[in-house]
Amino acid sequence: KSNVGAFWESAWRLMFAICAIPALIQLFLLILVPESPRWLMSKERNVEAKVILYKMYSKNEMKTEKAFKNIEQQINLANEIANLSEFSFLAMISGRAHQPIRRALIYACSLSILQQLSGINAVVYYTPEIMDQAGVYTLLEKITDYSDCAAIFATALAYSPKIPTIAIVMIFKLFDRFGRRKMLLFGISLMSISLLSLSINFQLQHSMSQTANAAIALSSISLYGIAFVLSLGPVANMFTAEVFPNHARGICASVAAASQWLFNIAVSQAFLPLVNTIGLATVFALFLFVTIFSFFYIFLFIPETRKIPLEQVESLFIGPILEPSGIYDFEIGKPINFLDNNNNDTDNDSDNNDTENNNDSGNIANYNSDNITSNNSNLSNNSNNSNNSNNS
Numbered sequence: 001k002s003n004v005g006a007f008w009e010s011a012w013r014l015m016f017a018i019c020a021i022p023a024l025i026q027l028f029l030l031i032l033v034p035e036s037p038r039w040l041m042s043k044e045r046n047v048e049a050k051v052i053l054y055k056m057y058s059k060n061e062m063k064t065e066k067a068f069k070n071i072e073q074q075i076n077l078a079n080e081i082a083n084l085s086e087f088s089f090l091a092m093i094s095g096r097a098h099q100p101i102r103r104a105l106i107y108a109c110s111l112s113i114l115q116q117l118s119g120i121n122a123v124v125y126y127t128p129e130i131m132d133q134a135g136v137y138t139l140l141e142k143i144t145d146y147s148d149c150a151a152i153f154a155t156a157l158a159y160s161p162k163i164p165t166i167a168i169v170m171i172f173k174l175f176d177r178f179g180r181r182k183m184l185l186f187g188i189s190l191m192s193i194s195l196l197s198l199s200i201n202f203q204l205q206h207s208m209s210q211t212a213n214a215a216i217a218l219s220s221i222s223l224y225g226i227a228f229v230l231s232l233g234p235v236a237n238m239f240t241a242e243v244f245p246n247h248a249r250g251i252c253a254s255v256a257a258a259s260q261w262l263f264n265i266a267v268s269q270a271f272l273p274l275v276n277t278i279g280l281a282t283v284f285a286l287f288l289f290v291t292i293f294s295f296f297y298i299f300l301f302i303p304e305t306r307k308i309p310l311e312q313v314e315s316l317f318i319g320p321i322l323e324p325s326g327i328y329d330f331e332i333g334k335p336i337n338f339l340d341n342n343n344n345d346t347d348n349d350s351d352n353n354d355t356e357n358n359n360d361s362g363n364i365a366n367y368n369s370d371n372i373t374s375n376n377s378n379l380s381n382n383s384n385n386s387n388n389s390n391n392s
Contacts, residue, residue, distance in 0.1 A: 038071055038246060070309055078247045089251050100317040104243040105252045107302060107317070111236040112260035114294045118191060119287035120228050121264050122271035123221065127155050129272075133202070133280055134217030135210045158221045165226045169234075179306040180235050181298065187231020188295045194224035195288040202281040232294070236260070242305045245314055 037056075040049035050068055057063040092098040092105070123130065131137060131154045140153055169175070175183055197220040205213055244252045274283050303316040 037067075038075070041068075041071055042075055042246070067309070070312075074245070078245060089255070092248070092251075098248075100314050101244065101248050101252065103317040104314070105255060108236075108240045108243060108252065108256040109259045110297070111232070111239055111302065112256050113263050114290065114297070115232040115236045116260060116263035116267050117287075117290045118188075118228075118232060118294065119195075119267065119271075119284075119290070120224075120232070122267050123224065124159075125268050126271055126275075127158060127221065129275075130221070130280065131155070131158070131217065134205075134214050136214040136218055139210060139214045154218070158218055159225050161222045162225045162229050165229045169229065174230070175235065175238065176306060179304050180238060181302060181304045184231045184235050184298050184302070185295060187227045187229075187235075188291050188298070190227030191224055191231065192288055192291040192295070194220045194227060195284050195291060198224075199281050199284040199288060202279070202284065205281075239302070239305065243313055243317070 034052050035048070037049040037052050040046070040052070046068075049071075050064065053064045053067050054061070057067060092102050136154045178186075197216060201208070201213060201216045201220065208216075240253050240256045241249075271283070274286075305313055305316075308316070
C-alpha cells in the first residue's frame, strides 16, 4: 500500500479537527459584531442603537432618524399586541390575529422542506457511492498513482468549485444586488439541469463510455453544489431570519429549523433504500421533480424581501395562504416583489397618517404601515369593547 494511501486511511481524525478551524474563526469574529439596534432599543439603550444605525446608513442623519422612528413604532406596536394577547405557537395556529405570521411560517417551513427534498444532503452524504456507480474511481485509478485515495480525490474534485462560489457570493453581495427571488429561481434552474443530466447519465450508463459517464457525473454534481450555494442553501435560512417580527421570531425560526432537520434525516435515511429499489436514475428524477415544483412554487408564492424593512415585511403575508404573496398590488399597479425602494415613480400615499414623503421608503413602506396601523387599531378596539362589556 502506498504511503499516500496509508496516510489518508488514518487521516479521518484530522478531518474532524479541521472542522474546528472555521468555528474558532467565527467565534473571534463575533466579537466585532455589534448588537442589533432593535434589541438595544427594546432595552432602552437608544443612544447605542442610534450610533449603530448611523454607521449602517452611511452616516446619513435623515435615514438614521427615519429608521429609528420605524423601529420605535414597531416595538411599541409589538408591546401593545403582547399586552392584548400573549403570543404562543398554539395561539398562532388557532387565532386569526396572527394570520400573517402563520402564513410566513408556512412559507419558511416549505422552503426548508423543499431544500431537503431537493436531495442536497443525500447527495453530499453519499457522494462516494454515487461516484463509484458512475465509474469515477475506476477512471481515477487508471490515470493517477493514488488509487488508494480515489474516493477522497473524486469528492474533492466534485465539491471544490463550491469554495470560489461562496467567495463570489460574499464579495459581490449577489443576494442584495439581484434579490432573493431571482437568485432562488436562477439557482433552482441550474439544479434542475444538473439533476436531469445525472438522471439521463445513469439511465444510459451502459451505452456510454466509462470516461464520458464519469465526466458527466463529476461535472453535474459540481454544478449541483454550486447551484445550491446560489439558491436554496442560504436563501431558505435568510428568509426565515427576515420574515418574522421580534416577538415571534424565536418560536417560528425554531419550527422552521426543526422541519429542515427532520426532512434532512428522512431524505438521507431513505436515499440508499430507494437507490437499491428503483435505481439512481429514478432517484435523481424524483429530485428533479421536486426542484421543478419548487421553481413554480417560489415564483407564485414566495415574496421578495430585499430592501424591505423588518418592520414592514409582515404585511407581505396579509391574505389567504394560497393567494400569491406579495406578487402584485392592484392599488399601485406594480408588482411589489420587484418594486425598488429607491423608485422615484412610485405614488406616495399620505392618507390620514403623519408620514413623510420620502422616495427611499417607496410604496411598500406606506402600504405596510397602513396595514400594521389598521391591524393595531382593530386589536385595540376589540380590547376596549371587551373591557366595556365586562364592566357592564
